[in-house]
Amino acid sequence: MNRKSFVAALQQQYNTYREPYFTYRRFKHADLQPLIAALSPDKGFAVKQLGFSTEKRVIHHIQLGKGATQVMLWSQMHGDEATATMALFDIFRFFSTSDELDSYRKVILDNLSLHFVPMLNPDGAEVFKRRTALDIDMNRDALRLVNPESRLLKGLRDELNADFGFNLHDQHTRYTAYYTPKPATISFLAPAYNVAKEVNPVRERAMRLIAAMNEDLQGIIPGQVAKYNDEFEPRAFGDNMQKWGTSTILIESGGYPNDPEKMYVRQLNFIAILSALYAIAQKEYEQYTTEQYWAIPDNRTQLRHLLLRNVELNLNGASYRTDISYDVRERTKADNRSFYYESFIDDLGDLSTLYGYREIDCTHLQVSLGKVYPEEMYSLEQIRKLNFSQLIAEGYTALRYKGQDWQEKDVPADIPLNLLRGNHTQPDDTIGIERNPDLVLLEAGKVRYLIINGFVREVNAASWLGNALCY
Ligand SMILES: [Zn+2]
Numbered sequence: 001m002n003r004k005s006f007v008a009a010l011q012q013q014y015n016t017y018r019e020p021y022f023t024y025r026r027f028k029h030a031d032l033q034p035l036i037a038a039l040s041p042d043k044g045f046a047v048k049q050l051g052f053s054t055e056k057r058v059i060h061h062i063q064l065g066k067g068a069t070q071v072m073l074w075s076q077m078h079g080d081e082a083t084a085t086m087a088l089f090d091i092f093r094f095f096s097t098s099d100e101l102d103s104y105r106k107v108i109l110d111n112l113s114l115h116f117v118p119m120l121n122p123d124g125a126e127v128f129k130r131r132t133a134l135d136i137d138m139n140r141d142a143l144r145l146v147n148p149e150s151r152l153l154k155g156l157r158d159e160l161n162a163d164f165g166f167n168l169h170d171q172h173t174r175y176t177a178y179y180t181p182k183p184a185t186i187s188f189l190a191p192a193y194n195v196a197k198e199v200n201p202v203r204e205r206a207m208r209l210i211a212a213m214n215e216d217l218q219g220i221i222p223g224q225v226a227k228y229n230d231e232f233e234p235r236a237f238g239d240n241m242q243k244w245g246t247s248t249i250l251i252e253s254g255g256y257p258n259d260p261e262k263m264y265v266r267q268l269n270f271i272a273i274l275s276a277l278y279a280i281a282q283k284e285y286e287q288y289t290t291e292q293y294w295a296i297p298d299n300r301t302q303l304r305h306l307l308l309r310n311v312e313l314n315l316n317g318a319s320y321r322t323d324i325s326y327d328v329r330e331r332t333k334a335d336n337r338s339f340y341y342e343s344f345i346d347d348l349g350d351l352s353t354l355y356g357y358r359e360i361d362c363t364h365l366q367v368s369l370g371k372v373y374p375e376e377m378y379s380l381e382q383i384r385k386l387n388f389s390q391l392i393a394e395g396y397t398a399l400r401y402k403g404q405d406w407q408e409k410d411v412p413a414d415i416p417l418n419l420l421r422g423n424h425t426q427p428d429d430t431i432g433i434e435r436n437p438d439l440v441l442l443e444a445g446k447v448r449y450l451i452i453n454g455f456v457r458e459v460n461a462a463s464w465l466g467n468a469l470c471y
Contacts, residue, residue, distance in 0.1 A: 003278055006104050007216045010094075010271045017097060017270070019089040024261045025082040026337040029057045029122035035089055036060055036118075043096045044109065050117060051152045054133035057122040059152055064095055064116070065109035069280060072246070073166040073273070074117040074153060077138045077237065079124020079131070083253035083262045084168030087269035088118045094274065104278055111281035115160060120149050128332045140233075142240040153237065157246055164209070164280055165246040166273060167191075167238045170262070173255025173357075174304060174327065177226040178297035181355035183257070184226035186217055186268055187299050189250035191238035192230045204290055205247040211288035212279045213249075213272045214296050221256075221268065227296040228252055249276070255303065257357055258465065304346065306454055307356030308439075310363040313431060323351035324431065326454035331409070340410030340467045343454020344436050358456055360449065362441060369429055370397025370438030370450060372420065379403045380412065388416055393459050395447050397438035398427045401470070411468035416457055419470045427471055436469075 010017075021027075021035060039045035039062060050061040075084040095105060108114075119125055123133035131137050132147045141150040157165065175184040190206035192198075199207070210227075217225050228250060233239050241248040251272070253265045279285050304325040311324050327346040330339045347354070373396045377383050383399060401419040406412070411419055418427050418438060428437045439451040450457040455466025 001103055001107075003212070003216065003275055003282075003284060006101070006278055007219065007271055007275050009101055010274055011220060014090075014267050014270065017090050017094040018267070019086065019093050022086040022089065022266070023263075024337065025086075026128050026332065026339070027082065028126055028336075029119060032085075032089075032119060035092075036062065039092055040096070045092070050156060051148065053121070053123045053149055054147065055123045055126075059117065059120060059122065059149065061156060062092070062116040062118070064114045065112045067109065067111040067113050067281070069112045069164070070115065070160040070162045071112050071164040071166070071277065071280065072115045072117070072157060072160065072162040073168065074120050075168040076119040076125055077121055077149075077153075077167070078169060079121045079126070080128045081130070081170035081253070082125065083170050083266050084251065084269050085118045086266045087273060088116055090266070090270040091274060092116075094270075108277045108281045112277060114277070115156065115162070117153065117156065120153060127336055139237055140235040142237040143235055150237075157241060157244060162246045164206075165241045165248040166276075167241065167248055167250045168269070169250065169252050171228075171252035171254045171299075172301070174301045175226065175252075175254045176300050176302040176355065177223055178300055179302055179353065180223060180297070181303070182223045183255040183303055183357075184252075184299050185221050185224040185254050185256045185265055186272065187226045187228045187252040187254060188213065188296065189228035189230060189238065189252075190293065191236065191242050191248055191250060192232040193239060193243035195232045197230055197232060199290060202245055202247050203242055205285065206242070206249050207290045207293035208288040209247070209276055209279060209285040210249055210296070211292035212285050213276050214292070215288075216275045217268060217272055220271070224256075225296060226299040227293070228299050255357070260465065302354050304354055304356050305343065305358070306451070306456065307351060307354060307359045308367070308451075309351070309359060309361045311367045312362070313367065322348050323354075324348055325351055325354055325356065326451075328454050333408075333410075341453060341455070342436070342469065344434050345432065346434075348431075348433065360441065360456065364443065365448060366442040368440050368442070370427065370440050370452070371395050372398045372400065372426065373417075374400075376400045376402050379405050380415070383415055389460060391417065392450055392457060393447050395440040395442075395450070397440065397450050397452050400425070406470065409470055411470055413467060416452065416464065416468060418452060418468045421470055424471045
């Protein structure tokens with residue numbers, strides 16, 4: 001029995017513990033209730049109502065274990081940061097299961113009392129926004145406690161005088177592990193408790209535990225762990241938890257290639273948190289040092305959605321070379337459960353210090369604006385009869401659409417071209433900051449790639465991860 005084999009087993013057997021309900025991030029408070037109701041006292045769960053959100057959604061306190069060390073774990077204080085909530089339900093399933101890992105379960109539950117508060121900001125989650133129903137950032141409310149949710153979190157900490165706290169968030173996918181192309185898929189922080197960023201035994205314990213978690217994750221995602229900026233924020237919960245005497249570990253779920261709903265990042269949370277609980281139960285964190293914590297690379301923001309290097313452009317008859325980076329924004333749709341992408345150019349010039357989840361070197365490519373297919377289209381049905389592969393090979397990126405059967409801003413996933421409605425005769429035709437032009441990348445006179453809404457569409461590709469837009 002050791003942490004390393006525990007981590008290996010959790011990784012290998014993850015699918016047997018994964019809560020199958022979660023397949024996307026914009027789930028709601030109501031979706032969690034049947035899962036919480038199913039947590040049985042026979043399996044050791046004690047479920048209590050901690051209190052209510054501003055909009056009167058019940059916030060639960062789920063307790064497990066009978067040990068002397070009090071550990072709190074809360075997720076989704078920011079309503080649109082849902083990754084760890086899914087991981088907590090995976091952890092509930094892990095503890096509801098009986099298998100060859102029972103000896104690990106026993107060590108954790110004999111030594112620790114676990115207190116989970118999943119989805120601390122259900123009102124924000126309802127519309128997938130960061131802030132609470134009061135439009136106050138809960139993570140700037142640890143002193144005033146204006147939000148009822150803030151008072152519940154502070155109240156539980158004080159009631160337990162918690163030894164450890166796991167503060168579970170999501171960060172932007174553009175974060176990297178220092179100045180490398182690797183995404184900071186998981187970032188950690190042992191928050192500072194004062195401006196001088198001093199280290200006392202409470203913070204030191206969090207640092208040592210993070211060093212252990214980092215070691216666990218390096219074996220799974222080498223080079224993709226970073227540490228968050230430890231500038232003291234007097235109003236934040238993590239910083240104050242540390243000040244109040246709870247060793248606090250911030251986990252930020254970042255980006256991972258081709259994982260738009262963060263299902264793999266969720267799995268990493270599951271593994272890292274369970275392994276940390278074992279490390280607390282066995283006091284293994286004492287074997288790690290603050291130096292190992294400081295050696296974790298700092299978070300930087302070097303990653304973009306798409307990076308085109310060495311693009312030759314022309315202006316007023318003169319040509320010049322530039323790199324172009326596109327970033328992408330998720331737009332939540334009216335159902336508040338699904339989303340589409342809208343991209344924009346976020347920088348031009350020498351971007352040699354940046355990286356892209358997708359990069360194309362355009363040194364030997366000719367780059368021009370996309371073309372508009374001349375024929376007018378009157379329905380999606382008519383559009384779907386077009387030969388998209390052929391249109392793409394000819395450099396068309398947009399269609400004139402005079403129909404009435406589609407009103408949304410995004411284009412159905414099976415149609416890879418932008419739609420120009422009403423009086424729009426051109427898509428965005430400016431290659432500049434905050435613009436979203438379609439591009440055609442030619443190699444030796446032949447279309448090699450299209451860039452549509454910031455996503456790369458390769459000629460002959462059957463599908464893509466992006467979506468086109470209706471203008
Ligand atoms: Zn957050």
